[in-house]
Amino acid sequence: MKCLLALPLQNRYTNFNKKKGKVALITGGRSGIGQAIAARLQNKGASVITVQRGEDSNFDSIKADFSDPNVAEQLVTEVIKRKGQLDILINNAGMMTEAGIEAMTLEDWQKISM
Structure with a gap:
């Protein structure tokens, strides 16, 4: 019996080799993890659109x-207008705050969760 945890991550959750012709939307794709995911998907044939606050x-x-x-x-409307479809969505955008969790205001939480 195989242990599921011993299987490689990409085989368990996603096959990056079958992305040719797919359209991916990645939030927070300008840097870090989002940029790495975008590069990997593009390398495997996906058409990638990233979303970020900067230009x-x-x-x-x-x-x-x-x-x-x-x-x-x-x-979603803009991606479909540009590419005709949307197949993959990676919700990677994040936000940091200077305050510790106990000092965060309701407004801080709303900014993070939006």
């Missing part, structure tokens, strides 16, 4: 700020 990106990108609750719907 510069190594990929086709959309500038957006998730503090606006309507942004998600607008992003």
Whole structure:
């Protein structure tokens, strides 16, 4: 009997080799983990669009700020307008705060969770 935990991560959750012709939207794709995921998917044939607050990106990108609750719907509409489809969504955007968890305000939590 094989131990499921012993199987390689990419075989258990996603097969990065079957992405040709797929369209991926990656939030927080300008740097770090999001950029690495975008590069890997693009390398495997996916058409990648990243979403970030800043302008510069190594990929086709959309500038957006998730503090606006309507942004998600607008992003999907824009991706389908540009590419005709959306197959993969990677929710990677994040935010840091200087305050410790016990000092965070409701407004801080809302910014992080949007």
